[in-house]
Amino acid sequence: MKNVKKILALVLCLLMVLTVFAGCNQKDEKANEPLGADLTKEEKFAEHVTLTWCFPDARGAADFSEWDRIVAAINEITMREINTTINIEVIPLGEYTEKMSLKYGANERWDVCFSGSQWNGFASAVSNGAFEALTDEYVETYLAETMALLEPEYLKAVTIDGNLYGVPLQQIYVRQNAIKFEIEWAEALGFDWASVKTYEDLEPYYDLLLANGYTECFMGAGEGLMENVTSYMGFDALVSSVFPGVIRVTDGTCKVVNQYETEEFKYIADLMAKWYNAGYFTDGVAFGGQDNPFDEDRHPVSLEPVKKPGGDEIATQKQKNDTTIKTVPIGNAVLTTSSIAQTTMAVSQNCPYPGRALAFINLLNTNEELLNLICFGEEDIDWTWVDKDNKLIQVEEGAYPGNEPFLVGNTFLSYHVHESQIGCWEETIEINKNAGASPLLGFTFDSRPIRAQMSTINGNIDEYLEPILCGMGEPTTEAAIAALNEFLYDAGLQDILDEMQRQVDEWLENQ
Amino acid sequence: MNIYIKVCRKKLLEFLKLCDMIYVFKLEVYRVKTKALVKTPANQASSIRKIQRKDNWQLFSLSVPGLIVLALFSYLPMFGLVLAFKEYRAIDGIFGSQWVGFDNFTFFFTGKATTLKRLLTNTVTLNVLYLAVNTIVTIIMGMLLFELKNRLAIRVYQTIVFLPFIVSWVGASYAIYANLDHNNGIINGLLKDWGMDPVRWYAKPEHWTWILMICYLWKKVGHGTIVYYGNLMSVDTSLFEAATLDGANRFQIMMNISWPHIRPVVISFTILSLGGVFNSDFGMFYYMTNGNKPALRPRTDVIDTYIIRALQEDIGSVGMSTAIGLMQSIAGFIVLMAVNKLASWIDEKGTVF
Numbered sequence: 065m066k067n068v069k070k071i072l073a074l075v076l077c078l079l080m081v082l083t084v085f086a087g088c089n090q091k092d093e094k095a096n097e098p099l100g101a102d103l104t105k106e107e108k109f110a111e112h113v114t115l116t117w118c119f120p121d122a123r124g125a126a127d128f129s130e131w132d133r134i135v136a137a138i139n140e141i142t143m144r145e146i147n148t149t150i151n152i153e154v155i156p157l158g159e160y161t162e163k164m165s166l167k168y169g170a171n172e173r174w175d176v177c178f179s180g181s182q183w184n185g186f187a188s189a190v191s192n193g194a195f196e197a198l199t200d201e202y203v204e205t206y207l208a209e210t211m212a213l214l215e216p217e218y219l220k221a222v223t224i225d226g227n228l229y230g231v232p233l234q235q236i237y238v239r240q241n242a243i244k245f246e247i248e249w250a251e252a253l254g255f256d257w258a259s260v261k262t263y264e265d266l267e268p269y270y271d272l273l274l275a276n277g278y279t280e281c282f283m284g285a286g287e288g289l290m291e292n293v294t295s296y297m298g299f300d301a302l303v304s305s306v307f308p309g310v311i312r313v314t315d316g317t318c319k320v321v322n323q324y325e326t327e328e329f330k331y332i333a334d335l336m337a338k339w340y341n342a343g344y345f346t347d348g349v350a351f352g353g354q355d356n357p358f359d360e361d362r363h364p365v366s367l368e369p370v371k372k373p374g375g376d377e378i379a380t381q382k383q384k385n386d387t388t389i390k391t392v393p394i395g396n397a398v399l400t401t402s403s404i405a406q407t408t409m410a411v412s413q414n415c416p417y418p419g420r421a422l423a424f425i426n427l428l429n430t431n432e433e434l435l436n437l438i439c440f441g442e443e444d445i446d447w448t449w450v451d452k453d454n455k456l457i458q459v460e461e462g463a464y465p466g467n468e469p470f471l472v473g474n475t476f477l478s479y480h481v482h483e484s485q486i487g488c489w490e491e492t493i494e495i496n497k498n499a500g501a502s503p504l505l506g507f508t509f510d511s512r513p514i515r516a517q518m519s520t521i522n523g524n525i526d527e528y529l530e531p532i533l534c535g536m537g538e539p540t541t542e543a544a545i546a547a548l549n550e551f552l553y554d555a556g557l558q559d560i561l562d563e564m565q566r567q568v569d570e571w572l573e574n575q
Numbered sequence: 576m577n578i579y580i581k582v583c584r585k586k587l588l589e590f591l592k593l594c595d596m597i598y599v600f601k602l603e604v605y606r607v608k609t610k611a612l613v614k615t616p617a618n619q620a621s622s623i624r625k626i627q628r629k630d631n632w633q634l635f636s637l638s639v640p641g642l643i644v645l646a647l648f649s650y651l652p653m654f655g656l657v658l659a660f661k662e663y664r665a666i667d668g669i670f671g672s673q674w675v676g677f678d679n680f681t682f683f684f685t686g687k688a689t690t691l692k693r694l695l696t697n698t699v700t701l702n703v704l705y706l707a708v709n710t711i712v713t714i715i716m717g718m719l720l721f722e723l724k725n726r727l728a729i730r731v732y733q734t735i736v737f738l739p740f741i742v743s744w745v746g747a748s749y750a751i752y753a754n755l756d757h758n759n760g761i762i763n764g765l766l767k768d769w770g771m772d773p774v775r776w777y778a779k780p781e782h783w784t785w786i787l788m789i790c791y792l793w794k795k796v797g798h799g800t801i802v803y804y805g806n807l808m809s810v811d812t813s814l815f816e817a818a819t820l821d822g823a824n825r826f827q828i829m830m831n832i833s834w835p836h837i838r839p840v841v842i843s844f845t846i847l848s849l850g851g852v853f854n855s856d857f858g859m860f861y862y863m864t865n866g867n868k869p870a871l872r873p874r875t876d877v878i879d880t881y882i883i884r885a886l887q888e889d890i891g892s893v894g895m896s897t898a899i900g901l902m903q904s905i906a907g908f909i910v911l912m913a914v915n916k917l918a919s920w921i922d923e924k925g926t927v928f
Binding site: 168169170171191192193194347348350351413512515516517519520521522523524526527530531550551554555556 | 662663664665666667668678681682685686687690757758775777778868869870872881884885886887892893895
């Protein structure tokens with residue numbers, strides 16, 4: 065009896081401790097923010113607010129010795145424009161996904177964050193309830209200027225179950241795969257890189273390279289190839305380029321198929337096998353340790369998932385071996401849900417001031433000064449004007465490393481660092497407007513009903529896929545593809561395809 | 576490092592000795608004081624227990640910081656195990672999320688049966704193999720170290736074998752890559768120099784059982800060696816002296832005095848390690864195989880690496896990873912109990928409880 069009492073007391077104690085922890089889970093109350101499209105700036109921003117912005121740091125900006133100066137300058141603008149102090153929480157891009165999912169899990173207070181398909185996945189964050197659904201009142205009051213810049217169909221990509229969960233950051237939305245050349249090697253060997261239209265067109269170039277002592281002519285075999293051939297094959301992937309389940313963009317039927325059973329995939333697989341056997345790349349791709357008798361930085365041909373105007377100049381500037389990058393687009397240009405949702409700004413469901421958070425996002429999308437301050441630093445300290453009319457700047461050597469504009473705000477406001485970039489934003493806007501949209505633009509797959517099957521597939525798909533895309537399917541490519549599909553169906557692919565088709569049909573009906 | 580530990584240990588022993596002395600002294604004082612008052616032996620016993628308890632509290636207070644850490648990081652999170660039966664959504668919190676029964680457990684059993692079989696075989700056989708080899712090697716090393724009489728040599732050997740224990744697997748993975756890289760690796764360089772064919776290590780899973788075993792020993796042997804060596808230090812030296820006088824040779828001393836003395840420790844260590852037989856050293860299996868290369872998985876894929884691959888894509892998988900953790904713990908617990916029972920038949924002293 066005595067023991068029972070003791071145990072009871074212990075359990076009660078623990079319960080008390082736990083209730084304390086459960087108390088931490090309480091949601092913050094939403095503040096009473098003024099709403100109405102015709103409010104003046106003074107009325108909207110009367111109260112001073114502090115917001116936490118989770119900042120994905122792509123270039124080590126926060127390690128810059130004068131980072132505090134940049135932060136102070138950012139706050140000067142936000143205080144002036146929206147009476148808000150921005151508390152910047154810097155997270156290195158490589159850790160961004162993990163850190164953010166920890167924040168969701170711990171229900172931590174943050175206000176504004178970047179979300180995309182590659183970093184801090186948009187759809188899964190929404191299904192975890194991490195983001196605030198943005199109501200029309202808030203959007204009209206605080207985000208009107210940005211909304212005017214966005215085409216209505218772009219918003220479809222960040223709308224799930226009729227609720228708007230994010231603000232797409234303007235950049236190249238169109239997916240078009242491309243082949244990337246370091247043109248110096250091609251020109252030295254007399255190969256006309258600009259004439260390449262398909263993968264086969266590369267073969268004469270490989271032969272030339274091989275004859276001149278290269279062993280790794282093609283950098284791009286392996287699992288990563290899927291991302292680079294999805295639009296080339298004419299697919300729109302429902303989950304990711306590797307995960308089975310795509311629709312054909314061109315045939316208009318919206319029938320969900322397993323891409324690994326298609327002729328298109330077989331064509332790519334056979335091509336890789338042919339290239340591997342011809343010696344265009346070695347088995348180092350699959351096993352690590354690639355043979356390259358020359359400088360490791362030499363990549364005569366590689367792949368680029370997205371062709372974008374002005375992208376070649378930026379890539380060229382980043383080259384360590386002083387070569388010039390040129391990309392040649394291949395395949396279709398498509399606008400898909402994931403291509404738009406891949407750079408989004410979202411507001412936390414924990415944020416007590418969703419209106420003010422939207423006002424800050426609005427500022428990042430419309431205030432040229434703020435965006436370029438974050439991405440390039442301060443005028444005359446970190447960069448100087450070369451041509452003010454054309455927004456061309458010269459960045460000081462060894463100064464503020466900055467950040468990628470597409471992680472911060474409206475890319476089309478960012479300054480140019482190379483004269484050949486001038487005009488590329490206008491070009492990009494045109495391309496975005498004229499691109500054909502995928503029939504599934506606006507559809508977001510909810511993977512919850514098939515999580516178990518998905519996990520099983522994610523666990524081992526690369527083991528089957530990697531050899532095929534390295535051209536080393538055993539014993540033959542066909543047999544390897546058959547083994548891959550057998551694995552997928554054993555893991556429950558049929559359930560997945562059925563569920564995908566069901567959701568697609570349901571979504572189409574509601575359109 | 577070692578010196579520091581030794582100093583700490585010495586201080587602690589001195590402190591405990593002091594506590595002991597105070598305790599005995601107090602007891603004596605109390606006895607003298609209460610001699611006249613004591614009426615029954617039972618009364619006396621309870622009074623002594625009272626004092627004992629008071630002194631125990633003083634000693635107990637020493638362990639409080641450790642207990643707090645244990646409670647916070649090992650016991651409190653146990654309530655999180657309910658997540659194994661829930662579909663966790665951050666917004667609803669641990670207690671607010673929906674109950675889903677055993678749904679979270681199913682994913683591990685869907686898919687090809689061969690995958691599951693491979694996972695279990697690899698996990699259990701590799702763990703048992705490495706544990707067995709490691710135990711044998713550490714016992715031998717500990718006993719050999721004990722045979723040394725030169726203090727400087729002991730220090731040097733101790734440090735050398737212990738050092739890898741503090742190197743992380745990530746760091747070690749670069750070292751092994753430098754050794755095994757197909758083109759520029761040291762081993763392949765040597766093989767070429769000796770006129771042999773280089774081996775494509777990262778393409779040959781069959782070698783990796785042994786490569787990983789060497790890595791495992793390299794890292795773990797030092798720690799075990801020092802534990803056993805420390806145990807041997809506490810053997811009454813008169814036993815060794817008597818044996819020497821009786822004409823026993825070194826080997827006989829090792830087998831008849833050293834070994835029986837550390838046997839209980841070896842058994843309890845082994846039992847405790849077997850409890851974790853379903854949990855692998857993730858760092859080793861993931862990083863040493865160059866980030867879990869698909870080509871090496873037939874021989875190196877274990878439950879923990881599979882879980883990471885299967886669940887990292889989706890942040891909603893908290894429930895499923897908890898479910899797997901729970902299964903691993905339960906399986907480990909069963910093994911631990913069984914082995915403990917088994918050990919009690921062999922050597923009563925060695926059992927954990």
